[in-house]
Amino acid sequence: MESKIFQEFLSRRGLKLTKERMSVLRQIFSIHGHFDPEHLYLSIRDSDMKASRASVYRTLNLLVESGLVERITRSDKGNVYEHTYGHRHHDHMICTACGEVIEFFSEHLEDLQKMICEQHQFAGTTHTLEIRGNCKACQKRKK
Amino acid sequence: MESKIFQEFLSRRGLKLTKERMSVLRQIFSIHGHFDPEHLYLSIRDSDMKASRASVYRTLNLLVESGLVERITRSDKGNVYEHTYGHRHHDHMICTACGEVIEFFSEHLEDLQKMICEQHQFAGTTHTLEIRGNCKACQKRKK
């Protein structure tokens, strides 16, 4: 599972799976859904497995590099992440009125992107598709 | 053209098209391609049409709201923009090795996104699709 993968990723770079890194990994994979670094840090601080803010940020970057975690959004107010291991890839719709996030997946969309990459002889590895607009509830509320 | 549109956008909000705002608008539409706020500011400072850094940022936000300019990317090192008026909408592939940006457009992709929005009863207005990977040149260089 995820700690094994992280372990291997780290040793391949001459790094160690310390208890602080383990804390971050654990916490992230216990969270259902999206999270930001500050809340992640606070939830770790308030648990029994401690890690400093610096270590949380450092580990988060390592996890992104390892592919276990993805950065979903970068906003003025900071970044939002989610763990991807164990989840099917998906993209996001974000309501600019209430902030709601809708997750969606389309095989067709993925295939199409692959084709477009081929056309441009581009070796795509990851992508982020973010559709902004208004959710159903906010559409009604505006009328 | 663009100044007319901006003009109308501003007056609709009780704002004025001042010479500082005009400077920013002019400079942006004289740039071919992507730009960041700091370079925009510097190029304005070094031209004959002056505007402070604060005004540049403030105007940039107004231009985004008006739809004449889009924010393409938000990175650690700051945001990147491009003007959209006069250009067909397109998305971006970004080479994580050399930073090259490839612009592309697919009618099919756009249609598909519309369909997906409908399925989720989401009123999409804008989207950002960013495909990361390696450009042709960097693929060769790595071998």
Next chain:
DNA sequence: TCTGAATTGCAACTCAATCTCAATATCAGT
């Protein structure tokens, strides 16, 4: 020309994220 609202530039401020660095932990070789 008078008046109120909008605008400007500067500097102070915000705040997520990174960095510095001394203390500490880890591990391989002896």
Next chain:
DNA sequence: ACTGATATTGAGATTGAGTTGCAATTCAGA
């Protein structure tokens, strides 16, 4: 178990893009 080389940590300092407060200035309309 001792030793040196390397990796890691946490606390606080620092960075830097972007925002904001505010006094002076511009502007449009009466």
